[in-house]
Amino acid sequence: MSWSRPSGLGGRGFLYTLAFIGRGEFAEQDQELVVSTPGDATSNEQREAVAGRLKMGLVRYLAGTAAADQIVISLGGQAELGGSGGPPSGRGGPQSASAEDDPWDFWVFRVGGNANLNGESAFSSSNYSGNGSANRTTEEWKFNLSGRYSRRESEFVIDADEPPVVSLVEDWHASSLLVKSLPPQWSIGARAGTGAHSRLNEDFRWNMASGVEYNFVPYSESSRRAFKVQALLDLRHSDYTEETVYLATSETRAAASLTAAVNQIQPWGRTTVSLTGSQYLHDKSLYQVSMNGFVQLRLFRGFSLNVNGFYSWVRDQLFLPAGAASSEEILLRQLQLETSFNYFTSIGFSYQFGSIFNKVVNPRFGGGGRSFFF
Numbered sequence: 001m002s003w004s005r006p007s008g009l010g011g012r013g014f015l016y017t018l019a020f021i022g023r024g025e026f027a028e029q030d031q032e033l034v035v036s037t038p039g040d041a042t043s044n045e046q047r048e049a050v051a052g053r054l055k056m057g058l059v060r061y062l063a064g065t066a067a068a069d070q071i072v073i074s075l076g077g078q079a080e081l082g083g084s085g086g087p088p089s090g091r092g093g094p095q096s097a098s099a100e101d102d103p104w105d106f107w108v109f110r111v112g113g114n115a116n117l118n119g120e121s122a123f124s125s126s127n128y129s130g131n132g133s134a135n136r137t138t139e140e141w142k143f144n145l146s147g148r149y150s151r152r153e154s155e156f157v158i159d160a161d162e163p164p165v166v167s168l169v170e171d172w173h174a175s176s177l178l179v180k181s182l183p184p185q186w187s188i189g190a191r192a193g194t195g196a197h198s199r200l201n202e203d204f205r206w207n208m209a210s211g212v213e214y215n216f217v218p219y220s221e222s223s224r225r226a227f228k229v230q231a232l233l234d235l236r237h238s239d240y241t242e243e244t245v246y247l248a249t250s251e252t253r254a255a256a257s258l259t260a261a262v263n264q265i266q267p268w269g270r271t272t273v274s275l276t277g278s279q280y281l282h283d284k285s286l287y288q289v290s291m292n293g294f295v296q297l298r299l300f301r302g303f304s305l306n307v308n309g310f311y312s313w314v315r316d317q318l319f320l321p322a323g324a325a326s327s328e329e330i331l332l333r334q335l336q337l338e339t340s341f342n343y344f345t346s347i348g349f350s351y352q353f354g355s356i357f358n359k360v361v362n363p364r365f366g367g368g369g370r371s372f373f374f
Helices: 043-062 066-070 327-331
Strands: 014-020 031-037 107-120 123-137 141-156 165-182 186-197 202-215 225-240 250-266 269-280 287-300 303-314 341-351
Touching (some): 031 043
Antiparallel strands (some): 186 202, 303 341
16 A cells, blocks of 8 residues: 655645555555545544545455454444545545535635744844735635745854844745636646845845646546646746846846646655746746756665755846845855856665564653653
8 A cells, every 4th residue: 555645635634645556466456545634633633534544445455355254344423534434435525515514615714923033142043934824725716825924133243342243134925826727637827926035136026927737647646646737927027126237126027937747656655856947038048947856765665765856057047136245145145146056955765674563652751752841
C-alpha cells in the first residue's frame, strides 16, 4: 500500500489518498480509497480517520484468506470526520454536502499572526508578521483571497561609541485567485495581486494575470499523478523607491509565462518536477527560466533518499536601483543585488532498522513526544 501526502481541501482540511496495490497472489487487485478530515481536526482524529479507511481497504484482501473468519463487520452512525462515512471509492467525499447543508456556503476564513523578539548585549532582533485568508472551493469554482504583512528589524552594536547598525526589511502583499473548472481536464483562471517590498526597491506594485491550464491526466487522479501545462498573460506595474538602472521610477509592463509540471506517487517513492519560463513582451532579452524538483526514492526496506533542488536563470531584474549598494546593505541583505542566477539544493537520506514491535511511548524528558516543556 502507498499513500499520498495529504492534499489541502477548500475548507483547510486534508484529503488522504490510500492506494492499495496488489502484489503476489493479489496482483492486479488494486484499489484507491480516500478520506477527508476537517481543518480543525486534531492529530489523533486524523489518525483515527486514516486507520478506519485503511481497515476498510484491507477487508478486500483478507476476505480470500484464512483470516476471513476473524473479520467482524460493524455499521454505526456516520462519523463526524467528513470522509469516514463516504463511499469506498471516496471520490467526491469532501463535496458530498450541498451548499444548502452548509451555513457558511463553503466559505472558510483564517487569520494568524506571529511576533519574535531576541537579543543580547550587542544585538537585538524583532520579527512581526500577520496574515489572513478567505477561500471558497467547489467542483466548479475556486476562489482564494489572502494577505500578509512582515517586518524584520535587527540592530547591531559594532562600537559602543558609535550608533548601532540597523537592518530593516518590510514587505506586504495581497493576492486573489479565481478559477473555473472546465471538465474533464481544462480550467481557466485569473490572478491579481498588490504589495510592496523594501528589499526589492518597491514602494508599491500590482499585477493582473489570466490564462488556461490543461492536465493531461484527469483531475480525479491528481492525488497519484498529474502532468499540467499552464499559460498566463501578466500585466505588472511597479513604483520604485529609487530610480532603477533602466532610469525608471514607475513602469507598467506585460509578460507571458508558461509552466509545465509533473507529479507522480508510486510505491517506490515520489517525484515532482516543474519548469517555468517567463518573458517580458517589450524586450526579448528580459526573461527568467526556473526549474524545481523533488525526488523521494525508497531504495530498499527502511532506506529512503531525498533530493530537493531549485535553479533559476535570471535576466529580468527591472527593479535594481541605479545607485551602488553600501557595504551594510550588502552584508545585511537589505537590498537584492544583481545576479544572473540563484539556486538551492539539498540531499539527504534516512534509514531505520531494528525492532518493529516496540510501540511504547515514553515522554519523560521529551523522549517519544513532539513537544516538551521544561
